[in-house]
Amino acid sequence: MALHHITLTVNGEFEQVDVPSQMTLLQMLRDKLALTGTKNGCNAGECGACTVMVDGEAVNSCMVLAVECQGANVVTVEGLAKDGVLDPVQQAIINHGGVQCGFCTPGMLISARALLNRNPEPSEDDIRAALVGNLCRCTGYVRIIEAVQEAAKRQKALN
């Protein structure tokens, strides 16, 4: 089985990894880099639990081959907090009670962060659209949508 040597940035850290051709980004993050915050919910691009940012864009990491990430800048849920300070979306989802079992939370937070990066003042419909690929079975979504609204406001106040 051919191994490919790739270099990339994950959560701000330079990484070098040898990956088989068919290894997904999700597998590489979890099995090679021990970043298990990113979850495997369906391995078919349908549930959003494995969402990470690749060069700023939210993607299902189970649908991306690791070799495609040569030179990429990847951000996972572990990379959201900076110096122990939670990202506004992390703090807001706690404040709004948008976490229950927590399994969809990492993917949900990454989708929300990617949205706020490209659209700092999203409408409710923008938020719904950005999170539509992230399935949650516990919360009913309302508190999560409210959390993203709050995060957008906090972020604006900070900047």
Added chain:
Amino acid sequence: MTPNQPATSVPHPIGDSVTRVDAKEKVIGAALFSDDLQFGPGLLYARIKRSPHPHALIKRIDTSKAQALPGVKAVVTGESFPGMTGLYLQDRHIFCRDRVRYVGDPVAGVAAVSEAIAEQAVELIEVEYEPLQGVFDPEFGATSEAPVLHPDLGKYKVQNFIFPKPGTNISNHFRIRKGDVDAAWSQCAAIVEHSYRIPHIQHVPIEPHVAVAKVDENGKVTLWGTSQSPFAQRNLIAIALGISQSDVEVIAPYVGGGFGCKAGVSMEALAVAVASKTKGKPVKLRLTREEEFYTAFVRQGMVAHFKMGCDAQGRLLAMQNRFYWDGGAYTEYGVNITRASGYSSSGPYDVPNVKTDSFCVYTNHPVGGPMRGFGMPEMHTGLEQCIDELALAIEMDPVQFRRINCVQGGDTLVTGMTMHPTGLSECLDKAAKAIDWGRKVAPSAPNKRRGKGIAAMWKAPAMSPNASSSAKVALNEDGTVTVSVGGQDIGQGSFTIAAQMAAAALGVPIDWVRVATPLDTNYSPYEWQTVASRLTWSMGNAVAAAARDARQQILELVAKAWNEKIEDLDIVDGNVISYKSEETISLKNIAIYGLPLPNDQGWIGGPVLGRGNFMPTYVTGLNAETGQGPRAVVHYTTGVQAVEVEVDLDTGKVQVLRGVGAFDVGKAINPEMVKAQMEGGFVQGMSTALFESLQLKEGVLQNPSFVDYRIATTSDVPMDIQSIIVEVPQDDGPWGARGVGEHSMVPTVAAIANAIYDAIGIRVGAPPYSAEKVYLAMVDAGLVKEMEG
């Protein structure tokens, strides 16, 4: 301080919406779930050979090619595992031995050095089958014409409150005979008869099932897994393998959603069986999402026939129910859903004459198991639509009709049990007011129709009569507190509730309390299962008792050291204080090391460890013929939901515009978390109302993916979901609390169906109320003309 004090004097932080104790680790990606645990390079991977037939005899299994594949470490079949398993009825083997009963039934298991090799080995296992006629409808399955799927039913071990009928496919027949239904019909001013077919659905937690098992040379089993029920798993796996419970250790980290499908034992036993042939090496089995859809527990399908009548004043006089539960291939757990729907079959109403026959029927469908609501959403879906029809038949407002009939404290229930105080009528009034009941609102567009619907519910914890809980409360050097429980946090917040209760009963700040994780049957105190919405109540009682025990130990110690009376002492904010001498001392000085006696006379005390347990002692058996007995259940949680919907005449699409839930939770320990349960349950209920159905064709599931089995997303939910907490205290609940986790999805389908009727005047029938189904129903009714072309 007792946990049953009136609501006016509850100690801090009971009733405070404190932040979840697990919130931070979950948002930073640090919370460990089963799939995240690391086992090193020795880890093996298991895959399962499954039956492609819904019903067949196994003629021959040849594993030789699989055994020979490089990288394969073990291949196992049912031959090595004669023991049986099952929670209420032991009707399953770990692997099939002579017969398969559903598509997906496990026939053999493989352990290999990689998942890919294990999968390849599974393909190499040859199984010869003799297909048999299948049973795909529970009503047919209950007849004498149906092939008998479990010829050994009469030999299976069964709990004494389950009544199988050997020689048939009926694994439980629960009866209610209250009053005289036949005599009551003639006194009725109106009678409604309606049948409903409820489809199978899936729990679909976002986290699939994972189990890692290791069996050492002495036969000791260690199991790590996605578990709502580590202790039940320990018990049932020990029974199935014929080993001691003390030789099974189940370790259960955070669970990424359960909803019932991770209760009892299912795929975990497969991992243990495979690992028993790879001594010392852990074996990991992870269900694919596809397997999750049809090999994990499903919510049973149901066919329900309702007949109910009332007098001209709207008083319910009689109800007659026949429920046929599609229990699937094994009904070890489903038999008790059948029972629960029987003893609650009047719905939340005072009905003098009730006759119910609830049948659990074996079919060649996926295995039915517990799902949020445990039979109640299925039953209430039909029952609460019939209530609306009956109100309409006597031209009475449906809210008024429910007000007249809803169950009150002191009523004699269908089982003969006396109802405890309940806030159902308050829930009804508050939900109706919140949805502006009776006020018609114009639709948002000319091609839309708008309507409102309401439905009531009740549900009791369905469990063994003596299902129990225990807890430990230990103090640390710095006075902080470690609470150990055996109940799981599956997202509902039970760890936070445990922390709040311990803080309140002991007298320490909430941020001094830690909950010991992960659950581990070797170190965590016993808990029956994380099911039945019973933890806040049952585990809560145990936690409060353990904290009070620790408190008592501390106060006795300080009283002795200070030569004071216990009555004059208190623990406030982590300090022992004396109201008499006004002395004060922090717990951090005394929790481990004790206190010195005066004049250097030595020491007293030692590490403080509080213990508590709780077991309901008062639940009685019910007569097999009549379902009558003094106390059928521990209690009922009651509630009401109301919705406003819009139906698109051009597409049939139903949009839920807003929802209201009002539930009597006894006492909300953490009001925001209670509301989060009400919202989440409402949306899950809405999802089942509009989208969800496992499409089974001759036993083969047609839609095992999120693309074909759609659940609600952010695009479907209304932002306006109001949650109303009603608090009529539970006499034996901690600070009066009872559970609410499941209840919030019980009335939702009926409320939406009633709202659809209000909008378009059509009873669509079986859920889900998909756009297609609603559109075709409108065409059939002549409400819209089918588009041409």
